[in-house]
Amino acid sequence: MAYTQEEAYRWVTSPAYRVLIELQRVEGLMIGIIGRNLRKWGLTVPKLNILALLRYGPESGLSLGDLGNLMLVSPSNMTGLIDRLERDGLVRRSPDPHDRRSFRALITEKGKKLLEEVLPQHVAYVEDLLRSMDRGEKERLITLLSKLEQAAAKARG
Numbered sequence: 001m002a003y004t005q006e007e008a009y010r011w012v013t014s015p016a017y018r019v020l021i022e023l024q025r026v027e028g029l030m031i032g033i034i035g036r037n038l039r040k041w042g043l044t045v046p047k048l049n050i051l052a053l054l055r056y057g058p059e060s061g062l063s064l065g066d067l068g069n070l071m072l073v074s075p076s077n078m079t080g081l082i083d084r085l086e087r088d089g090l091v092r093r094s095p096d097p098h099d100r101r102s103f104r105a106l107i108t109e110k111g112k113k114l115l116e117e118v119l120p121q122h123v124a125y126v127e128d129l130l131r132s133m134d135r136g137e138k139e140r141l142i143t144l145l146s147k148l149e150q151a152a153a154k155a156r157g
Helices: 015-041 045-056 064-071 075-087 109-129 135-156
Strands: 091-096 099-107
Touching: 015 045, 015 109, 045 064, 045 075, 045 091, 045 099, 045 109, 064 075, 064 099, 075 091, 099 109
Parallel strands: none
Antiparallel strands: 091 099
């Protein structure tokens, strides 16, 4: 008999701690499933997020620091992601006119075209993944997660 999740976490008696465990499990599962779907376009979840942030953000692009803050990614990880997107011709770097030491990332026409192809299919895929929840449940979950995010941001300082 397989060792089940319920058995593995039977020691968890705190509802707060159980929330944390469930968030980690669901996030890992969802990112894995979504990532597998994005591979057919040569994308990962972070790459798609960067392309969308650049496409729908300021026309002047975003600094790598701003992108990292928006995505909660370290500067070294952001540099690597931008390097790969640039190598693929989806993003380009441009000197920041306000800070000679930094660069802004901009989406290329190739990146825009790829995003236009991927995003509708990706959104439909995510909608299908979450079909077990009705609109009201999704909205309540968004509210609860936002409340949790605010508490975490406050605790972080």
